[in-house]
Amino acid sequence: MIIKGFSTSAVAAGIRYSNRLDLGLIYSDVPAVTAGVFTTNQVQAAPVLIDKERLMQGRAQAILVNSGSANACTGEQGMKAAFTTSRLLSSCLKIDDSMVLLSSTGVIGEQLDVGAFRSAMDKLVHGLEEDNFNDVAQAIMTTDTVPKVVTRSVMIGEQEVRFMGMAKGAGMIMPNMATMLSFVITDAQISFPELHDSLKQATARTFNRITVDGDTSTNDMVLVMANGSASNSWIDEENPIDKQIFQDTLEGVLKDLALQIVNDGEGATKCITIRVCGARCEADAEQMARTVANSPLVKTAFFGEDANWGRIFAAMGRSGVRFDPDIVDIAFGGVVIVRDGLAVGPSAEKAATLLLKEKKIAVCIDLKDGVGCEEVYTCDFSLDYVKINADYRS
């Protein structure tokens, strides 16, 4: 798929490793309405600080993204380096420097190699083509094992509107109001308030519901650029139906990418949905689902394909959510394994154990105490998770 008016490029700039794509560019022929959500970690990388400032204008034309170095905890020198890479790109593209957004991922605390950017910039800009989107998705990978891309098209009024999205992330994943890196481009014609609002709402129900290891990164961001090339009738406050279609489609794109991240979680062998129903409110349901999803004991039990619901119960009990343990039901897939707080019995456990051999697993916890219901998506905790993270920098 091609999104009208957008082109992309990626090169091997040798920022940390040689001979692998590590620098990417997303470019819109015209300034695109652009919204972003960013990490809530108090420690924020230089590109995050710069983008938050620049996005106050609601427009951007280019995203320059590198892997290998996060440019986080790098102080004044890191900010200067980021501004320099922006100017290198804007002068090469002949656009206003404030139209450039920056994004970095990789090791925290090391200074950015500006020389690598300088040497690669010409090649990067000259490589801009309509169909390089997958290359950019590859350039932003760190411990990811596969690039994560999604495409959608939808009719808005009489016009077909297209979306392409990419994401990266496999560890340090428990996004909070944002996620690891994700970029979405669309040719939709939409005003900034509607775009920003759609992004915030879609993120809350997608990226903010996944967790690999409970660690929130310093560099998380989701950017969405809409350059209006589809020429659909403007999506603005007078157009609630079109806005709903746009937002639903965007949420679908982000959810697909979020689940791709969980699927590719560091060392993951299982993709697990923890659903809590019957809580007093949605916030309670989310808090409990998140506590269960982050429990190392629950996650290692899934890796061991062990229907160890006692560990789920223990995590529920320390979640801070009030509930009555004596009326709780727990099901694995369609198999109820705990009814009213007690084990159903060996045959249920046997059936649940069989289900655990699948790659996709759904756990449903019913507190029977209200209508609050939320899902959190996670993966298991495997031997490979430890191997990957004990060796990451070496």
Place this chain on the structure above:
Amino acid sequence: MIIKGFSTSAVAAGIRYSNRLDLGLIYSDVPAVTAGVFTTNQVQAAPVLIDKERLMQGRAQAILVNSGSANACTGEQGMKAAFTTSRLLSSCLKIDDSMVLLSSTGVIGEQLDVGAFRSAMDKLVHGLEEDNFNDVAQAIMTTDTVPKVVTRSVMIGEQEVRFMGMAKGAGMIMPNMATMLSFVITDAQISFPELHDSLKQATARTFNRITVDGDTSTNDMVLVMANGSASNSWIDEENPIDKQIFQDTLEGVLKDLALQIVNDGEGATKCITIRVCGARCEADAEQMARTVANSPLVKTAFFGEDANWGRIFAAMGRSGVRFDPDIVDIAFGGVVIVRDGLAVGPSAEKAATLLLKEKKIAVCIDLKDGVGCEEVYTCDFSLDYVKINADYRS
């Protein structure tokens, strides 16, 4: 060491596995002043519920403890089973049934095998001897690799007062107002309010400061029995100096046991102290230290002996504690690796990496923003942690 007036016993009752000690008894010739602290997990095991009730009288004479089954999430049947085991013991010992305290550890959600208790009770009671303390410490082990015991003696007034303590725990360890199982016996003569107060304060600074995996158990308890056999002058509200000596000694016993638990954390290869100084208050310091100590990325980096301070910084940033990243110092042992928010350089990192080869590691984070200072004790996250917990029930 022997504590006057106490005897202990342990047998292999075959509660879950055969041919291993799994049932222990601690007995005082006379009713002992006894205080306890218990898990704050909302899901509480049957013995926890029973002991909390019985300890309102401030006296006990026996502790009956088993491994193999936690008797948690077992409902009415679990409560009945617990009461039955208590009656089996009290009638054998010919003591009042309310003088028996119960404690269980092991798999959650399975019913207790009361028959195993019944068959073993005679042998258990007849095995009571003054010097079986280590056998009981062995009987309460689950994934522990070593029994955890400590002894102390101290002069209170003219009298020597003795303490013996034991603990178990290797996983599901982030005690909250209590810990896994720990039992301390002393021949001190002390009134209940002073004993209870000493235990609460000592627990807060010892067991409540350790974490193996952030999971809080359903069965945590610390019990301390003081039978007065040392005949020291009564420790009560009129005797603040003796109380301080008693409390300091108890805290020393509990801290020793707490660190033994961290040392023997499931799969642990390192014993790590995370110290946060210069926070606005102690609660902030503790919250940040705990977040860093529970981060899977920080813990796997320690396993990999990687001085990856960026992950520490990222965990600090998501801890919820306000601080200024630009003035923070981080030291590994005596080596300052981050000064004013920036990497000190390759030689500091090299020196820190050498330190990481040690088994005991101290990390000090200075926020330079106040006088709040707290320590949390943890271990690394190894391949063996995953192996142990993927296979635990099989």
